[in-house]
Amino acid sequence: YHESVSLSVITHLNLFHYGEQFLNRHSLTYIYTALSKDPKIPGIHEFTAMGILDSRVIDYFDSTTQVKTPKTHWMRERLEPEYWEKGTRSRKSKQQWFKVNLDILKERMNQTDDDIHVLQWRHGCEGVKKGNGLLEYSQGLDMYSYDGDDFLSFDDSSSVWVAPVKAAEQTKRKWDEVQVLKDYTKGYLEKECMDWLRKFLKYGENDRRTSMYVFANNARSKTNVVLNCMATGFYPPEIDIHIKRNSRILTEDDGVMSTGSRPNEDYTYQRRDSVVILRTDVAMYSCYVVHHSTGFEITKVWDGKLPNPNPDPDPPGPVIFIILAAVLALFVLGFVLLVLYKKGKFGKSTRLYTAQPSPC
Structure with missing residues (x-):
């Protein structure tokens, strides 16, 4: 059921x-x-x-x-x-x-x-x-x-x-x-x-409250950083994001990676594109975002701020708690889906309408 x-x-x-x-x-x-x-x-x-x-x-x-x-x-x-x-x-x-x-x-x-x-x-x-x-x-x-x-x-x-x-x-x-x-x-x-x-x-x-953020995170190598272009709060999920280096659009061949559009808690979407660059790179980096369905369009230049290459490690407690909570949630979801599968019935689609008629 x-x-x-x-x-x-x-x-x-x-x-x-x-x-x-x-x-x-x-x-x-x-x-x-x-x-x-x-x-x-x-x-x-x-x-x-x-x-x-x-x-x-x-x-x-x-x-x-x-x-x-x-x-x-x-x-x-x-x-x-x-x-x-x-x-x-x-x-x-x-x-x-x-x-x-x-x-x-x-x-x-x-x-x-x-x-x-x-x-x-x-x-x-x-x-x-x-x-x-x-x-x-x-x-x-x-x-x-x-x-x-x-x-x-x-x-x-x-x-x-x-x-x-x-x-x-x-x-x-x-x-x-x-x-x-x-x-x-x-x-x-x-x-x-x-x-x-x-x-x-x-x-x-x-x-519409689409927001755009450009920031850098530490990369695995201390000589590099990860430059991120993140848009959030948009709907529907189709959106274009481009990372530019001195006005040239970077592509997957340059190492650009994307999360794709992912849902937010309020049913809008977010997407983050990123690329690894040298910490010493002095080129001008910018992010161009366009959301065609709403007309939102913006170009934002990275301010060049670099993250601390030796940040204090985060305490492990909350991270472990979050992981355990996620595992538990997946277990519960898996159990429910198993019950659904064994039940063997899935709602079929047809056409509908409205009004609250008298009892059947």
Whole structure:
């Protein structure tokens, strides 16, 4: 059952991942995952909900904290406390809705309380930026999955619910008869969701905080130093970084190495390029960074400051602690992934939508 929790974001990324591949496509998706009972596993909650802008988590709620919280600085700064209070109430209500419907589905399928079952709802919208710069609706997503399998989805083009399994046919017939539900679902996907998508994109674009740092570290040889060009706080992850020596761009043939774009804690990215140079080199070194999707562009010249060739050694205690903590975390992750693999079910992707209908 754990795969529906752990892989819910991955499933989403396979569905709406265009924001990173094509900069004129963006998506907003909400994922709700409910378990039939507490799994009593650290980090796995009985109920979770998250909002995802492109592939970036922007808000989060779980049954333990019981609070909807922002996951980016601009969501925290741009949205009033009332937004988060209302969101918390809404997600608490959805948590109860999921609990009721899990009981209904278990009874319908003659399942006992011995196993843990998973009900997941994903809904959202994708927009495409046209030549006039406006983001227009492209497609919607509103889908329910049960125990990792597709259960019910909304077809926006024909305004009907689609039941891929026999157990969902009763729910399909019931929901198809509620015209107001179908109208609301279609309206949310094509208008309300798109309005929020445009708003969140604007907030994020106006609050880009890409930073650039140029500095030197000690190399293995005391006659050398490692010159670093580091950019952080950017999104999406595609970025160009060039190290220059007297205006000439250095390449891999010159020994340039790159970490590639790596995620930060706030769902932005960082990247560091580096090259080993002589400590006595008096050439002018600079770093050129350009982030095409946001227009961020900067050239920064290294100030020539060299690190102490004989620094005091760091105390080993914290380093050992961090390594042990990392090993323990990997062990726990490995255990969870093993359980998921043995379970043998992984959520399949289809199309979804939104609205909180009556119980199944």
